[in-house]
Amino acid sequence: MMAQESTPFIIQKAAERLSQNELLNQVNSFSYESYENFKITGDPEALTGPGYKKTELRKTLKKTQVLFSERTILHVYDSIKGYKEVVTAAQMPGFEKPVYPVYTIIFQSQFLNQKDYIILDQRFKNPLHSSRTQFYDYQIEKDSVIENRTVYKVNFKPQPLAEIPNLLEGTVYIDAVNYDVVLFEIDTPGELNIETLHSFTYNTNAGVWVPLKRSLYVKKQKTKKELELFGGRLEVGNESPSENQTGQDLYMILEVDYFNYELNIPVDFGKKGILTEIPDEAIGRPESYWMNIEIQKRLIQQRN
Template identity: 30%
Template sequence: MAGFTQPVYEVIAFSLQSFSVYDDNYELFETKYNSPITVSALSEYKYQILDTVSIQNRKTYLVYFHPKRKKRAAGLEGLLYIDTENYAVAKAIMRIRGVLDISAVHEFNYIDNEKLWFPADKEFKIVKGKSKDDIKILGETFKFDGDEESAKRKKQSSDFSYLLSKSYNFDVKYNTPITIKHDAVAIEVTSEAINRDENFWRKFRTDSTDIRSNPTYIALDSIIKKRKYEKKLRIGRKIINGYLPLAASRFGLAIFVEL
């Protein structure tokens, strides 16, 4: 939420990668692919057992998968670490290689008492691929310069840049009865969430800010204000609700067109 005067919950819903690797569709950077472990996966992917690897003192099969048929758009490929005893996923690496090299890693912890692998953390990374044109992502927040055809091309700053996002699960409890009031809602935010003080958030930070990250918040404030992102989001919400604001009348009243 850095840079916004009020929380913009649409940002939370933006999906860089799926939370679960067990869903029929795996989502990577807002694009859905058939999961390599879904029931129909054998008709789409080829599999190869590369090795047997130990993770947390448990044997796993290291399985490489990739699409059977070549398509215009890059397909999902990666590695699955499958527990040799219960055949659960102990680790997963998903990857798309095209004009952008996008990868997602899912790490799990084995819970002895429950006899299962539970999600521990996940990582999402974007690296520059091969493209003659400039690439702009996340509303031009992140840019990669295009590759020139000249063999003597000098390295640009974006050749060494990458986008990295990490998420960690903590304070995990098992077999705790819960009641989901709104099962059709993916994200629910309590009314007091935006009024928490600094001491509250400090308890839940897994890392501290440093001398490099502190100026980032100032830069985000300036970028969002200059590009008027909040105004664009307000207009977008009204359009979704079925109204398009056109102009203000001479009496200061907004004029809306119902869609």
């Protein structure tokens, strides 16, 4: 079968099973941890436009020049009680307490089963969702092998005649047996460079792919038009340089690592009715806590 003929079927199957293949629909319960670090550096005036969350981020960056934030989160799920996140530690060097409005910004979608994919609080049409596939062209590059499993590598891009904003371009790797997403990448080179990644690892005990890493990289040059990060389109163009311009770029980096998976065992769900819980002890963790997290990350990287 030619690649052009089989691609729609592969994407259709992946889209049909998108929610079914999510971890919480594959197991009765789970718990796992994540370490998240976020860094933004450059010109705070590049964060333009109104909005409380964006204003707080701009003010914070002006104070520190470089904003760095890190968190650890316990993710728990029970088929009866549902899903929740417990922030086990959080810190922003230079501040006594984290600037909480920054945490309310959705820099990147955590899951891939929604019809829209979020980047910097903006919604883009998810090329993997069944209600969005008509906006994209798909092309199989080649079969490949990841963790001893055959996968399809499929490129996606907006249809040539689709004059619709907020479309994406990138690559997805799909498991040839269960049509689960193994790797998902977005890359928009040019004046505004955005790269995103979702990678998964195969859990042989449960027979499912589980999140391994998620990342977002954004670079915006100072000599481009100011960037509407929240509530506007990602449009940039050339500015005429002036003597007052510093030529400083704006960089954003978000990296999330997932580890310590426990599947299909009883979990301590804690308080009900709270999607995100932040216990008092999460703030002000000693340096030894973060050093231990770094050791765990390195061990995981060595295994993978």
